[in-house]
Amino acid sequence: MTSINTNSSAMAALQTLRSVNNNLSKTQDAVSSGLKVGQASDNAAYWAIATTMKSDNSALSAVSDALGVGAAKVDTAYTAVESSIDVVTEIKAKLVAATEDGVDKDKIQDEITQLQKQLSSISASASFNGENWVSGSVGDTQSVVSSFIRTAGGVSVSTSGYSATADDLLFADDTGILDRDGAVSGASMTGFSISSTSTKGDIDQLITDTETALKGMTALGSKLGSLQTGIELQTDFVSKLSDSIDSGVGRLVDADMEEESSKLSALQTQQQLAVQSLSIANSSSSNILSLFR
Structure with a gap:
């Protein structure tokens, strides 16, 4: 069933994109500061x-x-x-x-x-x-x-x-x-x-x-x-x-810069794929118009 009010695929793609963006932001912070624990929220004990x-x-x-x-x-x-x-x-x-x-x-x-x-x-x-x-x-x-x-x-x-x-x-x-x-x-x-x-x-x-x-x-x-x-x-x-x-x-x-570099490249790729997935999910609603021609 396809609905123009609820697009489950788009919501799933959006959640994935948000998760990727959040991880990407943390990785970029670690790369720029050189710290994997820069504040208490990163790891309170350490x-x-x-x-x-x-x-x-x-x-x-x-x-x-x-x-x-x-x-x-x-x-x-x-x-x-x-x-x-x-x-x-x-x-x-x-x-x-x-x-x-x-x-x-x-x-x-x-x-x-x-x-x-x-x-x-x-x-x-x-x-x-x-x-x-x-x-x-x-x-x-x-x-x-x-x-x-x-x-x-x-x-x-x-x-x-x-x-x-x-x-x-x-x-x-x-x-x-x-x-x-x-x-x-x-x-x-x-x-x-x-x-x-x-x-x-x-x-x-x-x-x-x-x-x-x-x-x-x-x-x-x-x-x-x-x-x-x-x-x-x-x-x-x-x-x-x-x-x-x-x-x-x-x-x-301290951050492991080799590991953070690898994560950064992987997350950038995931971000691009998530954006593409969200674009595909959003386009599925517009395809319904073809049913009324």
């Missing part, structure tokens, strides 16, 4: 996971930047310690020279005074972004951001560092590695002085104090070196972790 992990990756990027700042702080402190070791070594050599008979101790003291001023300058200028890790107060917290952690209970940021003791600072509230009292004038490494009246015993004690200061600075340099290594390892890990997250998110939401 979209939620990808959105969360992208947010975490942004936090990791901030951690990487913070590690860079932390590395600069530690490098600055290490450079100060290394330079101070060179200066104290030179002071030690001057003191050894002062033990010789007939040496003008006052002139040696003039040289030592310049070296002491250099020590104070190194310590005071070893600052990065307003933080000085080698000259401060005992109990100061020296820390750098090391990682961003997500657990079932929530998220947190961890840090690496230490709470400074007198052994962690060149100068600190009249203590510190270079502020320990010596045998002459109750002196620190930057405050002692020798003169023509200084005895060999006085100078020997100062040499001993200088050696103690060198050991303390060497230990501090070792601690800072360990922290440098830790920061470098953490920076490398954060970089690799960020790449892994990007790769994992890509597996969830």
Whole structure:
């Protein structure tokens, strides 16, 4: 039976065309954006996971930047310690020279005074972004951001560092590695002085104090070196972790371009056939006119 009021063939062809056009639109979106899951309606579960992990990756990027700042702080402190070791070594050599008979101790003291001023300058200028890790107060917290952690209970940021003791600072509230009292004038490494009246015993004690200061600075340099290594390892890990997250998110939401290309070609062909089918279905009604001629 053929009806001019209801064309079942045309309706079926129209539904097919609509379905093809809908699929074609999705495929074109995937091809243009490169994403098979671009919004929650595409796949709610994958979209939620990808959105969360992208947010975490942004936090990791901030951690990487913070590690860079932390590395600069530690490098600055290490450079100060290394330079101070060179200066104290030179002071030690001057003191050894002062033990010789007939040496003008006052002139040696003039040289030592310049070296002491250099020590104070190194310590005071070893600052990065307003933080000085080698000259401060005992109990100061020296820390750098090391990682961003997500657990079932929530998220947190961890840090690496230490709470400074007198052994962690060149100068600190009249203590510190270079502020320990010596045998002459109750002196620190930057405050002692020798003169023509200084005895060999006085100078020997100062040499001993200088050696103690060198050991303390060497230990501090070792601690800072360990922290440098830790920061470098953490920076490398954060970089690799960020790449892994990007790769994992890509597996969830990125479109397979080879597959989408094949689907696009097939759907374009289906669209043409559906249009042709609808045209044929619509023309069947007009054929009824021939029955009335």
